[in-house]
Amino acid sequence: MSDRSEFYTSRTIASWDEVAPRHEKINSTLVCDVSNHKYNNLNPDFNDLIDKYGVHNKSVVQICCNNGIDLLSIKNKGAGQCLGIDGSEAFIKQAVKLAKIAGQNDIEFCCSDIYKLPDRFLSSFDLAVITVGVLGWMPDIQRFMEVCSSLLMPGGTLLMEELHPILGMYEEGNPPSIDYSYFNSEPFKDTNGLDYFTFEKYDAKENYSFHHSLTDILMSAISSNLQLDHVNELKYNIGNYCADLEFAHNNPPLGINLAWSKIA
Template structure:
């Protein structure tokens, strides 16, 4: 699909992510020093769970990384011996991924394609050719059709191939930081276990079907950034909907995990844990992240 033919939500989201690329590459949040030193690491959640996906290691596996952004995680897996194809709808992100692959000497084990996820079958007509589909952190909230997402994953996986998926927990996406115009916003902070802080307030319906039109000029990787393309459109996807879509597409669920931390400061009250993750002060009030592994059935 040509960009000029894309729906408005896709144009808005693409402009938003195009603008984010140089901000993210220059940020401390995306620390590329370990990757450049040949010691690239993923977040602790993935590092703990990926041995269940690639029990014999990554060498020789063919991996499709959907919504890969500028390819940092793709290249971590390539460093470990996988052959990786990364797909993202942002051309600036794909150019950066290709440049980073060349810099790291990983051109022979990585390829990056610019395409909307829903055009993936046309951009990469290689059905049943991947051992692993990998997609993590900030992905499906940008997609209106989770059923088609699951079908695309199944289409690319070999029978017996594995999916690894991690993202923010949909229960946490119901909440947001209190806004200045909300009642009580100027009152003293309520006490949480870790000290004074305002608990996130409900803002979105868990079962909301309509797209969410947002306008937030900041950026999770650089709090000082002010994005010109701040308008975005996102969707809520309840956990049951995501699991059912994968099962209906022909995948068997191997595990589902819920986490009390995520790799970005989802809410202002969250505190850094020192391992790249952000968690609640004191009590883990509700899940912040989730992850799952699934296997494409042979039938």
């Protein structure tokens, strides 16, 4: 891992650890929700995409799984062995707790910076999953896609649901404004914290996020042995970033779903 990546990811992960108790308090009903064995937190189009590829008995890894509720949803759909990876120890603890409440004992969780994963997970999974809010934390998109690909067995599938890259041009507000170049590659420094549920301000640690264009994402995948199988741009809010744009007359896409297969 380069010193540059280490600088950013260590701060980002500390920031997620810091907000974890706040998110846990805000999401207090989860302890009840996940005890329903049909619990499903997935967005509708991503849920359909997962069904299209099928999960039954498949080994699944979720990259940057946060509190594990999306992985739990996939497990509830009949997945086999599951692994959730996240750099935040505090969120991994929440994930372990929620999976236990759900009675899903065969979901493993690993706390690791995605750029420093142990070799034991290499080429182990039928399916790798990324749900909304991950790419923006990655200082090195090329290396990130290589890691995603390395987790898959040949012929395996990577499914991704993300904020649409065009949202990188917008600043939140009422209404959101176009303030940035689509081609901006400078890190965004933020000290407002990560309470994106209630937007409560607190004396937060700094974190850094990154804009990756569609070209960056697609070209990184191509050079990581991933073949694009599916793409769908979404009209509706999936990540609560500039959510009001869904109802704007000149509405941009808000989300994007992508599927790749690992070339054997």
